[in-house]
Structures are given as structure tokens and as C-alpha cells.
Amino acid sequence: MRDTAARLKAVLDGALDGIIAIDEAGIVQSINPAAIRLFGYPSDQVVGQNVKMLMPEPYRGSHDQYIKRYRETGEAKIIGIGREVVGQRKDGSTFPMDLGISEVRVANNRIFIGVVRDITERKQADQRAKLLLAEVNHRAKNLLAVVQAVARQTAKKSEPSLFAKAFGERIAGLAASHDLLVRSEWAGVDVGDLAASQLTHFADVIGKRVRLNGPKVQVTPAAAQAIGMALHELATNASKHGALSNAQGSIDVDWREADVSGQETFQMSWSERGGPKVTPPERNGFGRTVIVDMIKHTLGAQVSLCFADAGLTWTMVAPVDRVCRLQSSQTDPQPPENRALACAS
Incomplete structure (x- = not known):
């Protein structure tokens, strides 16, 4: 016993x-x-x-x-x-x-x-799973809405024979930004990585003819999608008509955080030099919608687009809390020459 x-x-x-x-x-x-x-x-x-x-x-x-x-x-x-x-x-x-x-x-x-x-941990895991499913559903709907908008606008502005190619390229650019967000578990994307992802076709000239200049800055998922699509359009235009369409042109992509009249802002610019002579387009296509209108709407930004003889320059200035997930921990570099500020927004 x-x-x-x-x-x-x-x-x-x-x-x-x-x-x-x-x-x-x-x-x-x-x-x-x-x-x-x-x-x-x-x-x-x-x-x-x-x-x-x-x-x-x-x-x-x-x-x-x-x-x-x-x-x-x-x-x-x-x-x-x-x-x-x-x-x-x-x-x-x-x-x-x-x-x-x-x-x-x-x-x-x-x-x-x-x-x-x-069962505290199990309940918390169940709750996280429910929140994640709801978030995935929300993000999927948002992404599909973006794809629909891209398809609709591309169809309006493209010749039927060119639609598939133009639409495919834009979806590929969107997918590149999305891949970065997935790898970061949708926490945000570093601007340098985002810019590089949209310039993968020109990886051999990054650091030479294409210079990426800026501190470590994480942008929100919404900002990553909008800026990623804008950079894709700028890169596509540069390869067809701008600084990447010849062997001499160069591009500077600069970004920084700066105080403007007491407001913290995120600034980004795309400046081309050495390409063919620039002429303003005869009509506004979907590209302008992406690099100007969408950036304004999504990020509350001021956007300028200058078709100067020396090369196209695009600049955006947005409230930092509409773009950045984390404040940069590094000292901001000296501001790039802001050639686009003299151009009409």
C-alpha cells in the first residue's frame, strides 16, 4: 500500500x-x-x-x-x-x-x-490567427483593388496590342514591392531596398549610372506600394525615352527626412541627366497618374514633375507620418539639388 x-x-x-x-x-x-x-x-x-x-x-x-x-x-x-x-x-x-x-x-x-x-497562450494564438486572417483578407481586397485600377487605367491609355505587355510589367513592379512586404511580415520596407527592387533590370548599373542616396528609412506598406509603383513607372520611362535609353545617361534617386516650416517631411527625388533631349508628352497617360496623382492621393504629398532639357526630374514631399514607419536613426545627408522645385507641380 x-x-x-x-x-x-x-x-x-x-x-x-x-x-x-x-x-x-x-x-x-x-x-x-x-x-x-x-x-x-x-x-x-x-x-x-x-x-x-x-x-x-x-x-x-x-x-x-x-x-x-x-x-x-x-x-x-x-x-x-x-x-x-x-x-x-x-x-x-x-x-x-x-x-x-x-x-x-x-x-x-x-x-x-x-x-x-x-490555455492563455492558445487563446492568444487563436486571437492572433483571427486577426491575421482578417488582415490578410483586408490586404488582399486592397491589392485586388490596386490591380483593378492598374488594369483599368492601362486599358484606357494603351493600344490593345500593347496592353498585355504594359499591364504585365506594372503587375511585376507591384509584385516586387509586395515580396518585400511579405519578407518583412508586412512591417514596412527600407526605401533603398524598395528602389533596388524596382530597378532589378538595371542591377548592373546601380552604383554607377544609377545612384541610390539616402539614410535607412522604413516606409509603411501603403507607402511602399505607392512609391514602388511610381519608381517602376519612372524606370520604365527612363529605359524607353530617358537616361537609361542610351549608354551615357545617369539617374540620381535621393531621399531624406527634413523639417519644412516646422513639419517633419519625407522627401524623395528622381533626377535624370545625359539622356536624349526631353520633351513633355503630348497627353497625360497612366504613368503620370501613378507618379503624380496616386502619390498625392495616397501619401498626401506635394509632387512636381519637370521636363527640363537636361532630363526629367520628379520630386515628392509628404508628411513623414504618412510615409515612414520608423524615424531614421542616421544623420540626414546633405539635401540633393532640388531642381524640380522650380517646375510646376
């Missing part, structure tokens, strides 16, 4: 789940170490007390009635496996727990054995 009792105690003491035994009146007969750690009471403060001390309201007020009803009618409202309830620790804090209760008889006495498990 002593050996059996010792083995039983070892099993109960080593159990990972809390185990509490109560009598028909709800008085605790025993509590194992896992339950002691879970509720924060020493054993001598629980054994001999009503188990409802481990419950917050409304469970506490209902518990005695549950036991009384079960003894009188056999209605097992408190018996079962995997019932989710709420426990209360000694410090008054509460936590969700999984409760399973079974009934045993010992020497004609009825004993209820409760097995409890803290």
Missing part, C-alpha cells in the same frame, strides 16, 4: 496539468504541484477550503448550486472534458483554462477530480 501510494503521489506530483480533488461539498481534498504553481496558493491555503476560491464571478457564485443540483438530480453541468472556464489566481488575476472533471468513489465517498490547464 505504501508503494502504491508513493507511485500515485509521484504521478500526481509530476503531472504537467493541475489536478484538484474535491468532495461532494466542494471542499478541496488535495492539490498537486502543477495546480499550486498555476493558482499561486500554497497547498495549506487551498486544502480544506471550498474550491470556488479559485474561480472569479460568475463561476464562484454558481459553483455550490451546480454541485447541489448534481447530487439531487444527476444533472452533470460541471462534469465533462475540455470545458473552457476562467480561473483566478491568488493575486486576483484571471486566466482562461481548460477544465475536465470526473467522478470517482472511494470508500462510498464521492470525489470529483478536476484536471485544469492554462
Whole structure:
């Protein structure tokens, strides 16, 4: 009997789940170490007390009635496996727990054995999963809306024979920005990485004919999508008509954070030099919609586009809280020559 009792105690003491035994009146007969750690009471403060001390309201007020009803009618409202309830620790804090209760008889006495498990982490994980699914749904709808807008505008401004190519290139640019967001778990994107992702076709000239200049700055997902599409349009135009259409042209892409009249702003510019002579387009196409109108609308920015003889220059100035996720921890570089400020917005 002593050996059996010792083995039983070892099993109960080593159990990972809390185990509490109560009598028909709800008085605790025993509590194992896992339950002691879970509720924060020493054993001598629980054994001999009503188990409802481990419950917050409304469970506490209902518990005695549950036991009384079960003894009188056999209605097992408190018996079962995997019932989710709420426990209360000694410090008054509460936590969700999984409760399973079974009934045993010992020497004609009825004993209820409760097995409890803290499910706080599981509940938090479930909540995170629900929030993530809602966020994925929201982002997917937003992304599809952007794709629809791109398709609609591309169809309006493109010849039917060129639609597939133009649309495919724009979706590829959007996908590049999206890939960066996915890798960062949608936390934001570094501007330098964003610019490089939109210039992958010209990777061999980055640092030579294409210079990316600016501090480490993380932009929000919305800003990353808008700026990424704008850079893609600028790069496409430069390869067809601008500084990347010959062997001599160069491009400076600059960004920084700066105080303008007491307002923190994010500034970015695209400046071309050495390409063919620039002539303003005869009509406004979808490219202008992306690099001017969308940036204004999405980021609340001031945007200027200058078709100077020396080369196209595009500049945006936006409130920093509409663009940046984190303030730059580095010293801002000297501002680039802002040639576009003299041009009409």
C-alpha cells in the first residue's frame, strides 16, 4: 500500500496539468504541484477550503448550486472534458483554462477530480490567427483593388496590342514591392531596398549610372506600394525615352527626412541627366497618374514633375507620418539639388 501510494503521489506530483480533488461539498481534498504553481496558493491555503476560491464571478457564485443540483438530480453541468472556464489566481488575476472533471468513489465517498490547464497562450494564438486572417483578407481586397485600377487605367491609355505587355510589367513592379512586404511580415520596407527592387533590370548599373542616396528609412506598406509603383513607372520611362535609353545617361534617386516650416517631411527625388533631349508628352497617360496623382492621393504629398532639357526630374514631399514607419536613426545627408522645385507641380 505504501508503494502504491508513493507511485500515485509521484504521478500526481509530476503531472504537467493541475489536478484538484474535491468532495461532494466542494471542499478541496488535495492539490498537486502543477495546480499550486498555476493558482499561486500554497497547498495549506487551498486544502480544506471550498474550491470556488479559485474561480472569479460568475463561476464562484454558481459553483455550490451546480454541485447541489448534481447530487439531487444527476444533472452533470460541471462534469465533462475540455470545458473552457476562467480561473483566478491568488493575486486576483484571471486566466482562461481548460477544465475536465470526473467522478470517482472511494470508500462510498464521492470525489470529483478536476484536471485544469492554462490555455492563455492558445487563446492568444487563436486571437492572433483571427486577426491575421482578417488582415490578410483586408490586404488582399486592397491589392485586388490596386490591380483593378492598374488594369483599368492601362486599358484606357494603351493600344490593345500593347496592353498585355504594359499591364504585365506594372503587375511585376507591384509584385516586387509586395515580396518585400511579405519578407518583412508586412512591417514596412527600407526605401533603398524598395528602389533596388524596382530597378532589378538595371542591377548592373546601380552604383554607377544609377545612384541610390539616402539614410535607412522604413516606409509603411501603403507607402511602399505607392512609391514602388511610381519608381517602376519612372524606370520604365527612363529605359524607353530617358537616361537609361542610351549608354551615357545617369539617374540620381535621393531621399531624406527634413523639417519644412516646422513639419517633419519625407522627401524623395528622381533626377535624370545625359539622356536624349526631353520633351513633355503630348497627353497625360497612366504613368503620370501613378507618379503624380496616386502619390498625392495616397501619401498626401506635394509632387512636381519637370521636363527640363537636361532630363526629367520628379520630386515628392509628404508628411513623414504618412510615409515612414520608423524615424531614421542616421544623420540626414546633405539635401540633393532640388531642381524640380522650380517646375510646376
